Amino acid sequence: MGNVATRKRPGCHHTTVRNEENNDEEDGPARKRLRIGETHIENEYQKLAFKSRLQKLKKCRPHLKRRTYKVEEADPRPPLPRFIVDDYDNYEKPEPTRKEFAIPWFEHLFLPEFPTRSVINEKSFILERQLGRGSFGVVYCASAIHDSERKFAIKMQEKREIISKRAVLQVKREASIQRLLPAHPFIARTYSTWQTRTHLYSLLQYPTGSTGDLFSVWRQRGSLSEAAIRLIGAELASAIDFLHRNDVIYRDVKLENVVLDQWGHALLIDFGLAKKLKQGSSTGTICGTLQYMSPDVASGHTYSHYVDWWSLGVLLHILLTGIYPYPNSEATHHANLKFIDYSTPIGCSREFANLMDRMLAVSQTHRLCSFTVLHAHPFFRTINFSKIEQKDYTPASEIGNAEYDTYHQNDETLDDTLFKENYEFDRFDYFNDRF
């Protein structure tokens, strides 16, 4: 028989005698520890005994591990502002942070060019009338809700159309190029862009008292005077040169993409085919409007910024003569474009005729391919280009004073319907990886 320990438990009047070895077996180290002070209270003893049993149990069943709980980190957001009961109706629950929601793919697709939450949005404007229709939606004239005198153009494009025509990249590129461009007097500014679930919106500069696009003006009034063409041509040349200096190739100079304000000043719109391209670099996508397409683009070879000067030449030629410089009105594919049978316009000034010959020369060595050369051309001799940018001239006073003799127009002369058809249906722009 070993040592016998006698212990009186609190609340227990009988004395229990135990064999220590037996106790050790039963209660293990807990019992041993209890013996040290000899004065521990009953519940402490129970606690230790329980612990000891637990340890034993763990040894047999190691999977019974203690569960750990992740302690929530303190919310980093500041506490909600306190409000008094009277203010309850005015109290606005703070917007949930972006992290809390997944962004749907049809919104994500157009980020960051078209933000989902914008201070300026469609509710800030009253749509007044339709200005025109583009490939993916409608352009409206709108006035600001708080200032009905301020007019804007709002381009509203359908996401569904854009996605189905695989033009997401094109639309995003258009928005970013326009937004990043510094201001220029003859380029429509993009003030803001945003998106809803179904539409993309662009808030654009609207030309004061606009008389419509150059195509409508040309259609209503017929050929423009050389004086008007000189001013509008100089304004557009200044805009194109500005784009090139900012490493942008425009690729879609045409009558429909120029809108006029009440003084006849030009404003270049629609950057759908524009591309960031460093000066001296080249690109190869065949895109644009067939009748304005330069031989370099149509050939499928690489080309650079100079193709915009060709298209400007076509535009000026149409403004005066009402016909395309090359017989391409029937073309439906870039491979069918013919750059033969050009004849110098007759019944116009020698300077204008020479300008056309130079801008529309098929051979690049003879072609006018830069602003510097255009600026120095005799047709623009009377123009001070810094005054042009200050809008010191008024093209509207010259529009309508056409001197051009329509007698000189040949068979390629376009009547209204034919002209419109060619414009609306022959637009040929497809995109590939090089775009």
Ligand SMILES: Nc1ncnc2c1ncn2[C@@H]1O[C@H](COP(=O)(O)OP(=O)(O)OP(=O)(O)O)[C@@H](O)[C@H]1O
């Ligand atoms: N800033 C503006 N001010 C006045 N009218 C405008 C403006 N922007 C567009 N418009 C009118 O809306 C029409 C369509 O606009 P725009 O060409 O920019 O649309 P789009 O969707 O880019 O068309 P596209 O199919 O030619 O790419 C224009 O021809 C013009 O009449």
